[in-house]
Amino acid sequence: MKIHSLFLLFPFFGLSQTVEVKYYNNQIFKSDQIVEYIPREIKPNYAQNHYSYTLINSNNISVFKNDKIVEISLENDTINEIELYEIFGDKHIVVEEKNTKPFDYSSKESLILKDFNSKTLEFERKLESKVIVKDSLINWEWKPIKGTEEILGYKCKKAITNKYGSIKTAYYTEEIPISDGPFNHTGLPGLILKISSEKNEIIAYEIHKKKENIRIEKPTFEGKKLTLKELEKEINKLNNKYQIEFDNKIKNQ
Numbered sequence: 001m002k003i004h005s006l007f008l009l010f011p012f013f014g015l016s017q018t019v020e021v022k023y024y025n026n027q028i029f030k031s032d033q034i035v036e037y038i039p040r041e042i043k044p045n046y047a048q049n050h051y052s053y054t055l056i057n058s059n060n061i062s063v064f065k066n067d068k069i070v071e072i073s074l075e076n077d078t079i080n081e082i083e084l085y086e087i088f089g090d091k092h093i094v095v096e097e098k099n100t101k102p103f104d105y106s107s108k109e110s111l112i113l114k115d116f117n118s119k120t121l122e123f124e125r126k127l128e129s130k131v132i133v134k135d136s137l138i139n140w141e142w143k144p145i146k147g148t149e150e151i152l153g154y155k156c157k158k159a160i161t162n163k164y165g166s167i168k169t170a171y172y173t174e175e176i177p178i179s180d181g182p183f184n185h186t187g188l189p190g191l192i193l194k195i196s197s198e199k200n201e202i203i204a205y206e207i208h209k210k211k212e213n214i215r216i217e218k219p220t221f222e223g224k225k226l227t228l229k230e231l232e233k234e235i236n237k238l239n240n241k242y243q244i245e246f247d248n249k250i251k252n253q
Contacts, residue, residue, distance in 0.1 A: 017058075017209060017210060017211055017212070017213070018056070018057070018058040018059075018209070018210040018212065018213055018214045019055075019056075019057045019058070019176060019178055019180075019191065019207070019208070019209050019210075020054065020055070020056050020057075020206075020207070020208040020209075021054070021055045021057075021182075021191070021193070021204050021206065021207050021208075022052060022053070022054050022055075022067075022204065022205055022206040022207075023052070023053045023054075023055065023182045023202050023203060023204050023205065024048075024049045024050075024051065024052060024053075024202070024203055024205055025051045025052075025053060025108075025182075025200070025201075025202050026048050026049065026050075026051075026200070026201050026202075026203075027046055027199060027200055028197075028198070028199050028200060028201055029046075041073055042073065042102070042103040044072040044073075045072050045103045045105075047072075049205075050070075050072075051066065051069065051108050052066070052067040052205075053065065053066050053067060053110060053182060053183075053202075054067055055180065055181070055182060056214075056216060057178055057180050057191075058213045058214045058215075058216055059213040059214075059215070059216065060115070060116040060117045061113075061114070061115055061116070061117070061216045061218070062113075062114045062116075062180050062216070063111075063112070063113055063114075063216055063218075063219065064110060064111075064112040064114070064182060064183060065110060065111045065112070066108060066109050066110045066111075069105050069108055069109070071103075071105060072103075073102065073103065106126045107126065109124075109126070110123070110124075110183065111123060111124050111219055111221075112183060112184055113218055113219060113221075114137065114180065114184070114186060115218075116137075116179075116180075119136055119137050120134065120135070120136060120137065121133075121134070121135055121136065121137050121138065121184055122134045122221055123184065123221075124221060124223070125231060127234055127235070127238060128238065129223075129224075130223045130224075131223055131224045131225070131226050131231070131234070132221040132222070132223045132224065132225045132226070133225075133226050133227070133228060133231050134221075134225055134226075134227070135227045135228040137184075137186055137187070138163070138184055138185075138186070138187075138228070139187065140161045140163050140185065140186070140187050141161055141162075141163055142159040142160070142161050142170065142187055142188055143159060143160055143161070144157065144158070144159050145158050145159060145160055145169075146158070149171050149194070151171060151173070151193040151194055151203070151204060152193065152204060152205070152206075152207055154173040154175050154176065154193060154207075155173060155175065156171035156172055156173045156190075156193055156194065157171070157172060157173075157174065157190070158170065158171055158172075159172065159188055166197055166198075167197065167198070168195055168196070168197045169195070169196045169197070170185065170188060170192050170194070170195055171192065171193055171194035171195075171196075172188040172189070172190040172191060172192045172193065173190045173191055173193055174189055174190040175190070176190060176191040176207075176209070177189065177190055177191075178190070178191045180192070181193075181195065182195060182202045182204075183195075183202070193207075
């Protein structure tokens with residue numbers, strides 16, 4: 001059974017309602033040892049349920065954005081030692097960082113516009129500077145899998161994707177037949193209430209529905225414009241740059 005055939009049973013454009021969903025975005029750690037490597041002064045920023053986001057969907061338009069971010073920092077920590085065992089095997093390398101950089105809250109900010117009339121996606125992204133990405137809605141190539149889960153009283157079915165080389169599981173409810181979800185996720189025959197991956201979990205914690213549509217003001221995006229493919233190239237360039245800088249730092253120890 002294919003997801004797109006299910007979607008025909010729940011036409012998105014026939015709906016007349018407004019849905020507001022609040023999500024938490026949490027990072028998942030495999031072990032307590034990994035958490036210990038996080039500098040003490042920024043560790044509180046990795047607490048569960050700290051970063052909240054709101055999705056508003058009405059009249060075939062949706063906006064997803066972060067709620068106010070409460071900055072957390074601890075004083076009097078100036079030196080952080082990171083022991084790197086797993087990456088380098090038997091070779092024991094200690095990297096000493098003085099005056100640890102403040103936590104980068106801009107990495108948690110998000111502003112995403114999805115227009116289901118024109119089937120377009122537009123959002124801000126912070127690289128070395130802010131860029132604007134505008135392209136078609138992403139085809140996530142979802143595949144249904146067995147199993148259900150109840151989230152906020154809604155029965156959710158499951159689907160997975162390996163788009164962009166990362167396996168994600170979506171939990172969506174056909175009780176709210178809107179093909180939308182957190183961040184840039186769409187394409188299922190129901191509202192996505194949870195997205196989980198190896199390192200991250202996005203989960204709804206509040207849902208509000210109104211029978212009438214409201215007018216959503218589209219945000220104004222300003223900055224260098226890229227397509228999704230162009231964004232991917234820019235990210236790869238930055239990753240290569242940071243890897244070279246890190247390798248040079250290790251060599252100089």
